[in-house]
Amino acid sequence: NAGVTQTPKFRILKIGQSMTLQCAQDMNHNYMYWYRQDPGMGLKLIYYSVGAGITDKGEVPNGYNVSRSTTEDFPLRLELAAPSQTSVYFCASSNTVAGELFFGEGSRLTVL
């Protein structure tokens, strides 16, 4: 059971570089989310999607972009990386609008 798969698990970026965090789920879930976790701050929503072709901003979308061309994939793009984007990123999915979240293992990103 793969569930939600995130890659890469670790990445170091230089300021100004760009990268994409990949997220794929094999549970046919419509609802997918990207969160960032900073120490002592809980999880903050970056972007979310309620189905293929539909995305929307969360609480902290600046500096990020997403796409949802298929039900399975929900990549997060970081453009012009900044030190403030150093964080742990979690992708999650749910099979119903109000159900529990299934999380990936997280991606630790450091911007130097």
Next chain:
Amino acid sequence: AQKITQTQPGMFVQEKEAVTLDCTYDTSDPSYGLFWYKQPSSGEMIFLIYQGSYDQQNATEGRYSLNFQKARKSANLVISASQLGDSAMYFCAMREGGGSYIPTFGRGTSLIVHP
């Protein structure tokens, strides 16, 4: 304003004792769900328990129970018979209908279980 408040940054408990982790929430929506997740030191997020706003009884899942007090807007997690493996961060979360059911999280409580 914080939708989910967890006021205990850190908690300590002796092995085999029970512990309560506090969570209060803020919503005016009649339809909402409350969740608890566990994050061990390895980093993954694990769903523990769910309580719906219309549920009459407190949710239970094994050693986990949710003390749901709707009038006080609290949803405390009770862990009975603590084990060393319960040492982790615990997050309370809510999905409210008026907010398109977008999940929002509290800041978490760190639980350390002593032998």
